[in-house]
Amino acid sequence: MTNTVKVSKVEILKQKSNFLRGPIDAELTDGNSFFSQDGTQILKFHGSYQQKERDLDRAKAKGEEPNYSMMLRTRSPGGFIPWQLYITLDQLSEKYGNQTLRATTRQGFQIHGILKQNLKTVIADIVHSMGSTVGACGDINRNVMAPPAPFKHKPEYVFAREYAVKIADLLAPQAGAYYDVWLDGEKALTSEDPEVTEARNRAGKGKVNTNIENNPEPIYGTQYMPRKFKIAIAVPGDNSVDLFTNDLSLVVITNEQQELEGFNLYVGGGLGRSHNNDATIVRLADSLGFVPLAEIYDVIKAVVALERDYGDRHNRRHARIKYLLNDWGVEKFTQILQDYYPTPLQPAKPLPEFEYKDYLGWHEQGDGKYFVGISIENGRILDREGLKLKTALREITEHFHLPMYLTPNHNLLLCEVEPDLKAKIQSILDQYGILSPEAIDPLTRYSMACPAFPTCGLAITESERILPSVIERIRALLEKLDLGDQKFVTRMTGCPNGCARPYMAELGLVGSADKEYQVWLGGSFNSTRLAQPYVQRLHIDKLESGLEPLFVYFKRDRLEGEGFGDFCDRKGIADLQAFSASYVPEISESDEKPKSKSSKPKDQRHRVNLSTNIYEQLQQASASRGKSMKEIVEAAIALYLQQE
Incomplete structure (x- = not known):
């Protein structure tokens, strides 16, 4: 099935797992509070990661057993959560978890803090409440994303939601391990579209069959995928799914009668990487062309099968489909794809510019x-x-x-x-x-962070827990520089794996050491351009001194209407670094006394809370008059004091 001779230990484990049953089926009742290393690898396919409470572990004496618990993630195509499922998740998080739920960046929910002894009960309750966790993690197709807006009068949104479910079903594991392990063989009621079942089972059209004959997993086989595989569906102009960051993305194409004609196809995006390893890359997906509706399942199976057969099964850090596109190029990839799907792809249909939408x-x-x-x-x-x-x-x-x-x-x-x-x-x-x-600080509204400490085993430093304070500090710095009306996309992760997609941000902070972050600049607000690395390690205590030169340069040289990410991209990393290297601030980092070259007194900052109604009116006045909110407030207060 694979062109590589030497494979990783994980590949051997998958092959021996009896289609993802072992060893977790035996370890569930072994009396231990944890799964073995092999067990944790197979557990991922069922939607769960084994984690440690790292805050507690660091405080423990050597030799004491770590505090193990499980994170459980839902499989929710297009992000749909029935009300019955949400109530169940809320109750399970209170009874068995850490009393919180976490909405992920792939439109699922996570429950943290589940003990091993309760995992089977929690999964069974989720399944019985119209949910699932199978395939939410592991070397398999992950949750299929779609624009979340539930528009009923815009057919392209209806089609995106519909095909998110169909593609998720097409690529769902078929060998039954999930139900055997967690529901004792009980099959959940499903309503899979017959066309999906037929499409999964039929042989491919090329000289290489997309299906593996006489195998319980007709698409995946005994070793499943070399690594995780991510799919998203977008509609023209709406980039709420971060289209270009997925292994495979589709854009809905309709005709003048608003009937579904097919999809534009993109392949090869991905953001996971490793520090100090230039062989690991971040990459945007390439446009491959247009696929008619009648052929979409065959093309999806062909792309998945190509990655299944050619993906690197020895080096897991080189296993995503983005490396095939990067190593081969689009032309060779397209040629080999024809072995699985022989019909040449049509030219991609023209599309409007993509925009980020959050629908708040x-x-x-x-x-x-x-x-x-x-x-x-x-x-x-x-x-x-x-x-x-x-x-x-x-x-x-x-x-x-x-x-x-x-x-x-x-x-x-x-x-x-x-x-x-x-x-x-x-x-x-x-x-x-x-x-x-309107009442949310735009820096907060357009920010994201991964969980990092205390649960994620890959975290190098903090992310979710400190991003609110980081946003406050950035906002204070912008206000000090009379840039208080600015908004841009800020994303932070505790390691370079990119779960919060920091490499697409206008300002990305990627954990590189304890309390230190690699800084990425120049992504676009609409998530259509990769950022570039600017600083390898910025200590969190030096955040203001590290960012101040950039904001001062932005204020001085930006074009009319130009956003921070666009400015950084236009100037380029080398130019930004050169300006920062020669920058001498007028006010010291401590902001306690002026530099000798300036007699400017300390710029003290005081905060005054406004009601939501007044704040919203102030925002509208600022936008309509082309003045900052600070200017309007100071003028109004000065006038009021004169009248007194």
Whole structure:
């Protein structure tokens, strides 16, 4: 099945696992609080990672057993979460988890802190509540993404959601291990489209068969994929799924009658990499052409089969399909693809420019009902002082039975809201401190972080827990430089694997050592351009001194209407580095006394809280008059004091 002779230990393990049953089937009842190293590898295919409570482990004496627990992730094509499933997840997180839920950047939910002894109960409850975790992790097709907006009057969105489910079903594992291990062989009720079943089972059209004959896994075989495989579906102009970062992406193409004609096909995106290893890369997907609707399953199977057969099964850091595109080039990749799908691909259909959309706030669905987008800072659903998001979502879901869609930027949309319920739901959101999108600092609104410490075993340093303070410090620095009205995309990760997609950000912070971050600059607000590495290690205590030269340069040389990411891309990394190297700040890092070359007094900052209504009016005035909010506020206060 594979062209490589030497394979990694994981490949041998997968082949011997009896199609993902062993050794976890035996280890579930072995009395240990943890799975073996082999068990943890197979466990991933079932949607779970074994983790340690790293804060506690660091405080323990040597020789003591680590605090093991499991993270469980849902498989939710297109981000759809039935209300029954959300209630179950909320209850399971309280009873068996760490009392929080986390919305992921691939439109799923994660529960952290599940003990091994409770894992089977939790998975069974999820399945019985219209959910699943199979294929949410592991060397397999992961959760298929689609634009989350539940528009009913825009057919392209309906088609994207429909085919996210169909493609997820097409590439779902078939050998039955998931049900054997977690439900004792009980098969969950499914409603798979017959055309998907037929497409999965039929042989390919090329000289190399996409299917493996007489195998319980007709597409994957006994070794499954060389590494994880990610698919997203977009609609023209809407890049809410970060289209270019996926192994395989599709863009819905409709005709003048708004009928589905087919899809534009992109292959070869991926963001995982390793520090100090130039052989690992971040890469955007290439456009390969247009695929007619009748051929879409065959093309998807062909791409997956090509990666299955040619992907590197020896070096897991070189195993994603992006390396085939990078090593071969598009022309060779397309030629080999014809061995599996012999029909030449048509030229890609023209598309409008892609834009990032988060769908926060209230929107009409197009069928008389509404949906409301809710921001989840760093994806973590919990109750804290002044913001009781978990309680609010529980109350709304239990009372109104609203389904939801998770977004690729770890927010959520509550859907199917009848017009007469809109005010009631908004009242609950207000009661528990859920801010309107206009009241959220744009730096927070367009930021993302991975979980990192204390649960992720790959984390080098902090991410989710410190990003709020980092955003506050960046905002304070911007205000000091009279750039307080700026917004840009900031993303932070605790390691270089890129789970929060920092390499697409206008400002990306990638953990490189304890309290140190590699800085990436120049991605676009609409997530259509890769950022570039600017600084290898910036200590978190030097954040302001590291970023101040960039913001000063941006303020001085930006073009009208130019965003921070576009500015950094236009100037280039070498130019930014040269300016920063020669930059001498007028105010010291401590901001306590002026430099000798300036008699400017200390620029003290004081904060005044405004009501939401006044703040929103101030924002509108700033936009319409072309002045910063600071300028308007100071002028108004000066006028008021004169009148006094």
